[in-house]
Amino acid sequence: MEKESNSFFDKVYEVANQIPYGKVTSYGAIAKYLGAVRSARIVGYAMNCSHNKHIPAHRVVNRKGLLTGKHHFAGTNLMQQLLENEGIEIVDNQIQNFETVFWDPSNEL
DNA sequence: TGGTTGACTAAGT
């Protein structure tokens, strides 16, 4: 039951799990919370393996609020469907009112 | 052990 996650990935998973319902965040925000703003790419890389974990990766988008990683989901618009199911409006793969639904772990945690 | 990759971000053209 070791929760000591030495890997950067596991740290990302913990933060992603703390994303509240109906909210989204960016890779850079998670990286910033982990103290590695420049490792935003690593966060996205970690999400690549999130399928094995129970991580709401659909709540994590890039800084522009664009669903860049939707291609990695099962369906074509599965990621968008999940977000819309949480009350988030998405048009052209871009989150509307991004600032409204944006959740910054560094600010909330 | 070393080199490539990538669900990013910021800056430049």
Next chain:
DNA sequence: CACTTAGCCAACC
């Protein structure tokens, strides 16, 4: 204002 280039850093082969 939109596209291009460069820097970043950890995991993967």
